[in-house]
Amino acid sequence: MSFDRKIKIAPSILSADFANFGQEIQAIEAQGADWVHVDVMDGHFVPNLTFGPPAVKAFRPHVKTVMDVHLMITPVDPYIDAYAEAGADILTAHVEAGPHIHRTLQAIRAAGMKAGVALNPGTPAEAVEHVLDLADLVCVMTVNPGFGGQKFIDMTAKIRRLRQMIGDRPVHIEIDGGVDPGTAPLVAEAGADVLVAGSAVFKGGSVSAPEVYGQNMRAIRAAVEGVLV
Numbered sequence: 001m002s003f004d005r006k007i008k009i010a011p012s013i014l015s016a017d018f019a020n021f022g023q024e025i026q027a028i029e030a031q032g033a034d035w036v037h038v039d040v041m042d043g044h045f046v047p048n049l050t051f052g053p054p055a056v057k058a059f060r061p062h063v064k065t066v067m068d069v070h071l072m073i074t075p076v077d078p079y080i081d082a083y084a085e086a087g088a089d090i091l092t093a094h095v096e097a098g099p100h101i102h103r104t105l106q107a108i109r110a111a112g113m114k115a116g117v118a119l120n121p122g123t124p125a126e127a128v129e130h131v132l133d134l135a136d137l138v139c140v141m142t143v144n145p146g147f148g149g150q151k152f153i154d155m156t157a158k159i160r161r162l163r164q165m166i167g168d169r170p171v172h173i174e175i176d177g178g179v180d181p182g183t184a185p186l187v188a189e190a191g192a193d194v195l196v197a198g199s200a201v202f203k204g205g206s207v208s209a210p211e212v213y214g215q216n217m218r219a220i221r222a223a224v225e226g227v228l229v
């Protein structure tokens, strides 16, 4: 996985048809997804439950781009090796999920994955200041995590601050929650390069009408065209 700051769209399969993940992943990739975003929730760190390592392992053969796994779980450390074995390319842990994010990011890299750190809306950018050399991605939540389809919370000031703090480091800024053609330009102009979108990509489409996924992604891309991150 090489580093670039071009805007990337990472559809969240939380909004896909849960009875049909393999075909849904193939459909979004065929329609132009740059990454595939997988939301892991434990019913404890967030009030919802989704997938564990066996499901992520089952997704792996279908993902030809980058499997971007977002852990909304606590604790994280006991499960890092399981997600490496399941085939995650990027593994993101929340800074709020435990007292030792420094150790967690080291362990994720040691397991052979790219390391991401996520920030809830109430957490300041400074919470990750001292781990930026251990991170490949900072995920800025623009909703309180747990569910798709929520209203975007404006975190542009935090994104700008992070872009400043990151400087020349090869660290992606990913935005997660409420991203659509209306909000995407705000976060891209502030310095984000990875746009996670669930409802805005999957709405109106299906594996029988995958061209709708393509239209939805093109609408997001058109909205950020010309923005240099």
Ligand SMILES: O=C(CO)[C@@H](O)[C@H](O)COP(=O)(O)O
Binding pocket: 012, 014, 015, 037, 039, 070, 143, 144, 145, 146, 147, 148, 149, 150, 176, 177, 178, 179, 196, 197, 198, 199, 200
């Ligand atoms: O992590 C999460 C929610 O916790 C997200 O990845 C959402 O799934 C994004 O969904 P939309 O807000 O785009 O519908």
